[in-house]
Amino acid sequence: MLKSMSVPDSVIRVDQLTKQFGHFKAVDEVSLVVGRGEVFGLIGPNGAGKSTLIKMLTTLLSPTSGSASIAGYDIQSQPRDVRSHIGYVPQLLSADGTLTGYENLLLSARLYGIPWRERGHKIREALALMGLTSVSDSLVQRYSGGMVRRLEIAQGVMHRPAVLFLDEPTVGLDPTARRMVWDHIEDLRKSTGTTMFMTTHYMEEAEEFCNRVALIHEGQIHQIGTPEELKKALGPDATLDDVFATLTGGPMESGGNYGDVRRTRRGIQEHG
DSSP, X not given: OOOOOXXXXXXXXXXXEEEEETTEEEEEEEEEEEXXXXXXXXXXXXXXXXXXXXXXXXXXXXXXXXXXXXTTEETTTOHHHHHHTEEEEOSSOOSOTTSBHHHHHHHHHHHTTOOHHHHHXXXXXXXXHTTOGGGTTSBGXXXXXXXXXXXXXXXXXXXXXXXXXXXXXXXXXXXXXXXXHHXXXXXXXXXXXXXXXXXXXXXXXXXXXXXXXXXXXXXEEEEEEOHHHHHHHHOTTOOHHHHHHHHHSSOOOOOOBHHHHHHHHHHHHHHO
C-alpha cells in the first residue's frame, strides 16, 4: 500500500476552477494541489463533476472561470505545452479493435510527435511495462478487457508525461483484471515517477493505491486528505464508504472482453 505524502513539489495546481453549462455548475470553484509522483484520487458519484474536471485539466474543455496549471503550464494560455506534458486515458474506449496492439501504439507515437527513430524502442518499452509484449501483434478485438485497458495506459505513457490522467481506469473489469491493471500502474509509477490523477468508483482502490483522495459531490470538493485521515475524522472503525455516505447521504455505487468494455464505458459516458 502506498503511504501518504506532503505536497512540497506541486505538478498540478487548481484555483477556484469552475465549469458552467447554462445555469448548471458541473464544477464549482474547485481548488487543489497535487505533488510530483503522487497518486491522487477523485471520488464521487456519476454526475459529481469528476470527468468534467479532468477534461478541463487536459484542455479538452475550457473553464468558465478560475485557473489551473500542469507542470507549470497554464491550461488556458499554454494548452499545447500542457498536452505535451500529460497522458490521458479516458473513460470511453480509445483503442482500435481492428488494429494490433503495436499498431495502436504506433498511431499514438505519431500523435505525440515521438521522432520516428525512437518509436520502435518506446513502443516496445511501453508494451513490456504493461505486460503486453506477447500479444503485441494480435488484433485488439481479441484482447480481454484488462489487456485493452493496459494497452490504453501504454498509449498514454509512451512519451513519459509528467502527469497521467486516468478516468475510471478499471471500469467494467472483473476483480482479477482490476488487480492486474493496478499492479502495472504501480510498476509504472515506481519506474517513471509519473504523477497519477485518477477517478474511481471503487473505494477499495482509492484506499489501497492513492496517497490522497478528494471527495467531490455536486461539483464541489468537500474533503481532501489521505484515506487514513478521512476515515479517522469519522471514527475508529470508519471506511471510505462511510465517509462518502456521510457526505452525500448514500453509498457509492459502483470482467469481460473488448465488446463488454466498450458497452460498459459507453453506458457510463452516456448516463453518468
